Amino acid sequence: xxxDVDECNAVxxxxxxxxxxxxxxxxxAYGLRTRIEHWRDMHAEQLGVPLTPLVCTDLWYLNHQDLQxxxxxxxxGPGVNxxxxxxxxxxxDEDDDQGGPEGASGGEPRVTIMIDPxxxxxxVGVWGTDTELTEKGLELFCDRYLxxxxxxxxTQVEPxxx
Numbered sequence: 001x002x003x004d005v006d007e008c009n010a011v012x013x014x015x016x017x018x019x020x021x022x023x024x025x026x027x028x029a030y031g032l033r034t035r036i037e038h039w040r041d042m043h044a045e046q047l048g049v050p051l052t053p054l055v056c057t058d059l060w061y062l063n064h065q066d067l068q069x070x071x072x073x074x075x076x077g078p079g080v081n082x083x084x085x086x087x088x089x090x091x092x093d094e095d096d097d098q099g100g101p102e103g104a105s106g107g108e109p110r111v112t113i114m115i116d117p118x119x120x121x122x123x124v125g126v127w128g129t130d131t132e133l134t135e136k137g138l139e140l141f142c143d144r145y146l147x148x149x150x151x152x153x154x155t156q157v158e159p160x161x162x
Contacts, residue, residue: 009050011036011153012072016081017057024131025076028138029055032073035142039150047154058082070122071153073141076134077112077127087114087125111137115145119152 013032015025036053058074058081061067078085111133114125126141128134 009052010067010070011051011053011150012061012067012070013053013055014058014061014072014074014081014083015055016076016084017059018076018080021076021080025080025134026055028135029075032075032138032142035146036150039146049154051150051154058084062086071149071156072123074114074123074125075127075138077129081127084125084127087123088112109133111140113137113141113145115141115149119149119156122149122153122156124149 013029013036015021015029033053033055036051040047040051040053056067061072061083072083074081074083074087076084078088109129111128112125114123116122124141124145126134126137128137
């Protein structure tokens with residue numbers, strides 16, 4: 001990850017390596033990174049640990065197992081982000097015949113936010129059926145969940161691995 005970044009403090013924002021994701025989702029990811037940095041700066045006195053938001057691609061994330069233990073916000077849908085495809089598939093398996101996550105299938109325009117509302121698992125997925133809906137989904141996530149999510153990120157103790 002580089003000598004100046006301590007991976008134990010990273011919050012990853014994962015975008016697809018698909019050209020459409022690079023064009024449309026990466027700018028949203030950089031905006032989210034800025035929001036997280038602003039939140040961190042506003043709460044710096046309260047935080048016991050630094051928080052470093054990093055934008056990376058799905059391929060980098062999936063090929064580096066140590067990153068997969070970090071809090072992660074996956075931005076962009078299964079068609080352009082391999083991590084979103086994996087998460088949606090796992091959610092489909094967990095939901096059995098209930099149709100998977102909202103927005104995962106069907107032809108209707110939808111926004112999908114995959115999140116554990118108890119913040120036990122700090123992996124989030126946000127996407128829409130088009131760029132505008134992905135933007136709306138990200139705004140909805142930020143308005144409703146970002147503060148609590150980031151508080152969970154800085155207070156959750158990561159289990160030791162050998």
